[in-house]
Amino acid sequence: MNSKTEEQNFIQKMREREAYGKRNDKEHNEMQIEFDAVSINEAFARTAVASFLTPLNPTLEEISDVKTAVSEAVTNAVIHGYDEEYFKQYRIRTEDQGEEKQTKPKVYIHCVLDGDVLHVEIWDKGKGIANIELAMEPLYTSKPEQDRSGMGFAFMEAFMDDLEVISEPGYGTTVLMKKKVGVSSWIDEE
Numbered sequence: 001m002n003s004k005t006e007e008q009n010f011i012q013k014m015r016e017r018e019a020y021g022k023r024n025d026k027e028h029n030e031m032q033i034e035f036d037a038v039s040i041n042e043a044f045a046r047t048a049v050a051s052f053l054t055p056l057n058p059t060l061e062e063i064s065d066v067k068t069a070v071s072e073a074v075t076n077a078v079i080h081g082y083d084e085e086y087f088k089q090y091r092i093r094t095e096d097q098g099e100e101k102q103t104k105p106k107v108y109i110h111c112v113l114d115g116d117v118l119h120v121e122i123w124d125k126g127k128g129i130a131n132i133e134l135a136m137e138p139l140y141t142s143k144p145e146q147d148r149s150g151m152g153f154a155f156m157e158a159f160m161d162d163l164e165v166i167s168e169p170g171y172g173t174t175v176l177m178k179k180k181v182g183v184s185s186w187i188d189e190e
């Protein structure tokens with residue numbers, strides 16, 4: 001009796017898992033990339049995310065919004081995350097440890113398509129942000145001498161549905177963005 005129930009439970013669990021797997025294949029898709037933190041890779045990054053988005057039938061405007069937001073976040077990682085200050089600290093750190101680790105700084109992107117929502121996570125292991133609230137204020141820039149306009153976060157906020165910034169000085173910065181994409185294709189609307 002008992003073993004029968006266990007068997008039934010097992011079959012039930014397997015069916016649920018199978019159903020979840022099927023649901024998952026259709027509605028959940030994931031990718032992750034990692035590349036050297038150099039500005040020439042910014043074009044690659046925004047194109048990669050835009051290509052990943054195509055199953056959702058995005059409009060040209062949605063593609064352009066996502067590309068702009070990705071561009072801004074990646075540029076920030078390259079320019080601010082791994083700036084001179086980072087390299088100075090990095091040198092001190094590695095000298096302290098008595099070893100010269102020569103790994104090139106990287107930028108990481110993780111994307112998830114969950115139904116019709118794109119989740120993008122872009123992070124660096126750079127110098128981090130001490131005051132996130134201030135950094136996110138429109139027109140604030142810590143590099144006015146480099147003709148930065150301080151509008152990167154404002155653009156990310158404007159072009160995406162949700163923006164969250166997590167950062168720890170000395171450890172890096174993570175930007176999390178969400179956007180609902182491709183409400184329906186013209187075929188579905190007929």
Ligand SMILES: Nc1ncnc2c1ncn2[C@@H]1O[C@H](COP(=O)(O)OP(=O)(O)OP(=O)(O)O)[C@@H](O)[C@H]1O
Pocket residue numbers: 072076077078080081082124126127128129135136140141142143147148149150151152153154173
């Ligand atoms: N990944 C990061 N690591 C460290 N600091 C960052 C990072 N991203 C942003 N910041 C800080 O936040 C500030 C504001 O960023 P934002 O992108 O809004 O403006 P900006 O990069 O200075 O100028 P713009 O993006 O208009 O060229 C930056 O000046 C920098 O001090």
Ligand SMILES: [Mg+2]
Pocket residue numbers: 072075076151152153
């Ligand atoms: Mg910026």
